[in-house]
Amino acid sequence: MGMGLKKAAGIAVRSLTPNRPYHVQWFITRKCNYRCKGCNVWQEQDTEELTTEEIKRGLDILRELGVMEIVLSGGNPLLREDIEEIIKYASRFFITTIYDNGSMAAKKIDALRNADLVAISIDSLDPRKNDYVKGVKGSWKKAIQAVEKLHKEGIHVSVTPTISQFNLYEIVDFTKYFSKKGIPLWYCLYSYDTSEDAGQLFRIGKKNDEFMITDRKAMVKLCDSLINMRKKYSNILITNEILEAVKNLYLTGQRTWKCRALQNFFVIDHLGRVAGCHLHKSVASIFNLPKVWKSKKMDATRRIYSECTQCTYLCYIFYSLHGSVPGNLRIAKEHWRNAKLFLKRNSP
Numbered sequence: 001m002g003m004g005l006k007k008a009a010g011i012a013v014r015s016l017t018p019n020r021p022y023h024v025q026w027f028i029t030r031k032c033n034y035r036c037k038g039c040n041v042w043q044e045q046d047t048e049e050l051t052t053e054e055i056k057r058g059l060d061i062l063r064e065l066g067v068m069e070i071v072l073s074g075g076n077p078l079l080r081e082d083i084e085e086i087i088k089y090a091s092r093f094f095i096t097t098i099y100d101n102g103s104m105a106a107k108k109i110d111a112l113r114n115a116d117l118v119a120i121s122i123d124s125l126d127p128r129k130n131d132y133v134k135g136v137k138g139s140w141k142k143a144i145q146a147v148e149k150l151h152k153e154g155i156h157v158s159v160t161p162t163i164s165q166f167n168l169y170e171i172v173d174f175t176k177y178f179s180k181k182g183i184p185l186w187y188c189l190y191s192y193d194t195s196e197d198a199g200q201l202f203r204i205g206k207k208n209d210e211f212m213i214t215d216r217k218a219m220v221k222l223c224d225s226l227i228n229m230r231k232k233y234s235n236i237l238i239t240n241e242i243l244e245a246v247k248n249l250y251l252t253g254q255r256t257w258k259c260r261a262l263q264n265f266f267v268i269d270h271l272g273r274v275a276g277c278h279l280h281k282s283v284a285s286i287f288n289l290p291k292v293w294k295s296k297k298m299d300a301t302r303r304i305y306s307e308c309t310q311c312t313y314l315c316y317i318f319y320s321l322h323g324s325v326p327g328n329l330r331i332a333k334e335h336w337r338n339a340k341l342f343l344k345r346n347s348p
């Protein structure tokens, strides 16, 4: 596990260069073995996907573009048979995070050793509630076992609940539970796709009344609690900036950030199509992205996205808020121990 100095150095250099995309979320497969309530990826699976070689070629392109962090997700990325090779290749150059719904990680230990962070999704401390959200019996037990196994093996594993009305009141206890065990927490925020863009890259979820956060006061309180808890538990990986921004959104309905889709970040689907985020249409294929990245047309699209307020997916908020050079340095400092050592040693 962990990051070599050479990789940390490369990342630090890329993080200091402005006007580059820093984060990419690559949905490398559309296959999924779960049936989550808030998600329709599993209802629209696709057996077609890029080959191993194509993914590697794409990763080379991302590196040349200056990307420093990559999140491999899906569907369930661990369902790809070549996942070990992909993680190994990606993690040489990028801070590499991989998502799992809890079903596969324990079986793929060797593949995961090279990842910088494995994010396992668990939505409740109550097995029945978690299994209900996941649509699969026994998913809670499996996920917990996976987290414990990876943690024991020294793999940097985090637990990642999706905060929604369904689990809003237990997130503080949930956070305490895993913090006390020394397991990092990362969060998602329930959001859904509004289909304003007919050519939307792909759909993740429709509006679901059970999950829609209606108790805004409780959400504000949760943000405050997490800000407080971060003083005590260093493994709560979400930043105060994000918590303040989300708090303000629920308090006032106003956004304190502009979306930086296609600027700081973009997404790639399982077929190699690139979009600012999954709610908008494809603007290029990964293979011709370098040619069009700096085009006028792309700039016009960026301007439109910077005014967009269609979603509250937490990862997109995170990438928008932490896309500046100091923001990137802070991410590196807060999240990745070796990078932290490296930056400490080398900061002016």
Ligand code: SF4
Residues within 6 Å of the ligand: 032, 033, 034, 035, 036, 039, 040, 041, 042, 074, 075, 076, 101
């Ligand atoms: S949320 Fe993730 S694990 Fe659940 S069905 Fe959708 S893609 Fe699969």
Ligand code: SF4
Residues within 6 Å of the ligand: 259, 260, 261, 276, 277, 278, 279, 280, 305, 306, 308, 309, 310, 311, 312, 313, 316
């Ligand atoms: S706010 Fe940003 S991430 Fe969300 S739909 Fe709009 S462009 Fe996409």
